[in-house]
Amino acid sequence: MRSQTSRPHHASTSAPIVRVRRRLLLRELSNPRLVVSHISPNWFASVMGTGIVANAAATLPLIAPQLHAFASVVWVVATVLLLGLIAASAAHWVVHREVARSHHRHPVMVHFYGAPPLAILTIGAGALLFGPDIIGSDAALTVALVLWSIGTVLGLATAVIVPFLTFTSSSVTDQSAFGGWLMPVVPPLVSAAAGAPLIPFLPAGEARLTMLLACYAMFGLSMIATAVILPLIWGRLARHNIGNSAAVPTLWIVLGPLAQSITAAIVLGAVAPVAVSADLAEFLGFAGIIYGIPTLGFALLWTALAIAMTVHTARRGLPFSLTWWSFTFPVGNMVVALSVLAFATGSAVLEVMALLSFVALVGAWVLVAVRTFNGSVIHGTLFLAPPVTADAGKPTAPSAPAA
Known part of the structure; x- marks a missing residue:
């Protein structure tokens, strides 16, 4: 009898092939819930x-x-982004409280607590410009006042708390200074510039005068602090060179207070007539121009240096991180400063400079926004954990791995 040899039935014995469908979004995250696991303050940049x-x-x-119309759409996008980040930050504090509480102990990340009030003040300033066409004049004014008040309180808090934490930290050395040190002291300066357009809406008399004086006081707070910090940054660059490539974009932050101070000086002088005597208002208007033009000179010098240092670093490799947003806000401040100076002086040259700077701003914004969208929404790598330490003398950028 011929023995019958059984043959394997491949269709019935082989393991089934399982096709795993790759996610279209957040591709690199093992779990979508990790989106809120490391929402740090620098996201508000x-x-x-x-x-x-x-x-x-x-x-x-x-x-x-x-x-x-274009600007209105961009402001709405920024507003939605602010609301989304506030919600994500709240979820981060609820679900990952220990990680959230560690940010203030990070020698680099702590300085970016200035970003949330700056973001709030930026949206509040835009409410007066674009809000009337979208939500009505009364609602826009209310939003502007509320956001200015919240941003100002938070900004004044960061201007005190963050330097205190820096002064009492054992990890700070003479090599630690970097552009981010300016972040916590800049919000009061933005409050000064953003508060000026609100003064005419306040009751005449003491309310307007108090607001004007408060704005000038915040102007002085930020600029004197900036005058203290700038030599530390310059000195570190001279003694220890540029340092960590990931932190190079933060050198552009220096332009922020310089340009914002020009805007504040001009716009405060422009609204002074509704709060003080004619003679004093005339002096304040003149003082704004006298301050603004020399400060613009140093701002342009730093712009040239920042461009040179960025190009120098890019040739060796400039990894993308959230610090690239430093290429946008300070440059935007320069655009506004050039615009208000051009209006105050009637200079056609400054008008052209403002237009050219705006073109550069839009180009930088598109580049950084696309890279951020790709690294966060598409791949999710920007939601991974930031570094927990910073190398002294070579500040590590507070961001996730390059996307």
Whole structure:
């Protein structure tokens, strides 16, 4: 009898092939819930960088009316982004409280607590510019006042708390200074500039005078602090060179207080007549121009240095991180400063400089926004854990791995 040899039935014995469908979004995250696991304060720089594009467009000489629709859309996008980040930050504090509480102990991350109030103030300033056409004049004024108040309180808090934490930290050395040190002291300066347009809406008399004096006091707070910090940054660069490539974009932050102070000096002088005597108002208006032009000179010097250092570093490799948003907000501040100076002086040269700077701003914003969207929404790598330490003398950028 012929033996019958059984043959394997491949269709019935082989393991079934399981096709895993790759996610279209958050591709690199093992679990979508990790989106809120490391929402750090520096994420709010994306709101700052987006909002300033809208605000800068509204101040441009000659073509501001033609850009109003574009700027309005960008402001709405920035507002939605702010609300989303506030919600994500709240979820982060609830679900990952220990990680959230560790940020203030990080020698680099702690300085970016200035970003949330800056983001709030940027959106609040835009509310007066774009809000009336979207939500009505009364609602827009209310939103602007509320956001200015919240941003100012938070900004004054960071201006005190963050330097205190720095002064009492054992990890700070003479090599630690970097552009981010300016972040916690800049919000009061933005409050000064953003508060000026609100003064005419206040009751005449003591309320307007108090607001004007408070804005000038916050102007002095930020600029004197900036005058203390700038030599530390310059000295570190001279003694220890540029340092960590990931932190190079933060050198552009220096432009922020310089340009914002020009804007504050000009706009406060412009609204002074509704709060003080005619003679004092005339002096304040003149003082704003006298301050603004020399400060612009140093701002342009630093712009040239920042460009040179960025190009020098890019040749060796400049990894993408959230610090790239430093290419947007400070440049936007320069656009606004050039625009208000051009209006105050009638200079056609400054008008052209403002327009060219705006083109550069939009280009930088598109680049950084696309890279951020790709690294966060598409791949999710920007939601991974930031570093927990910083190398002394070579500040590590507070961001996730490069996307």
